[in-house]
Amino acid sequence: xxxxxxxxxxxxxxxxxxxxxxxxxxxxxxxxxxxxxxxxxxxxxxxxxxxxxxxxxxxxxxxxxxxxxxxxxxxxxxxxxxxxxxxxxxxxxxxxxxxxxxxxxxxxxxxxx
Numbered sequence: 001x002x003x004x005x006x007x008x009x010x011x012x013x014x015x016x017x018x019x020x021x022x023x024x025x026x027x028x029x030x031x032x033x034x035x036x037x038x039x040x041x042x043x044x045x046x047x048x049x050x051x052x053x054x055x056x057x058x059x060x061x062x063x064x065x066x067x068x069x070x071x072x073x074x075x076x077x078x079x080x081x082x083x084x085x086x087x088x089x090x091x092x093x094x095x096x097x098x099x100x101x102x103x104x105x106x107x108x109x110x111x112x113x
Contacts, residue, residue, distance in 0.1 A: 043088075044106045051075065052084040053099050056091035 043049050051073060058069045066078035075081060093099045 048084040049088050050099070050103060051081065052088035053091065053093055054096065055081045055085050057093065057096055057099065059085075060091070061095070 054073055055066070055069050058064050058072065059066070064072070066081045069081045070076070070078050073081070093102065
């Protein structure tokens with residue numbers, strides 16, 4: 001077998017060795033809360049989240065096209081805006097000022113300037 005081929009049977013055997021195919025560990029309530037909190041934090045760390053939020057506001061309030069949104073946000077093209085909006089398909093903010101405030105609070109909260 002060369003380096004570009006994947007040995008599925010060897011990988012499954014390794015998973016069986018550690019019993020990963022049938023996990024018995026269950027998350028307790030604390031772990032579930034921490035997982036939900038971390039998921040929320042990762043949303044804010046994703047630049048696509050902020051692009052999507054700005055895109056929602058610009059598209060709905062200012063009636064500009066995705067191409068114009070991409071130009072305003074200095075993105076490579078309208079496909080970038082469309083993908084971000086598809087990924088985060090609801091607007092969490094009502095205007096650009098509230099997005100600016102939330103982003104500023106997030107950046108200060110993680111210790112960036």
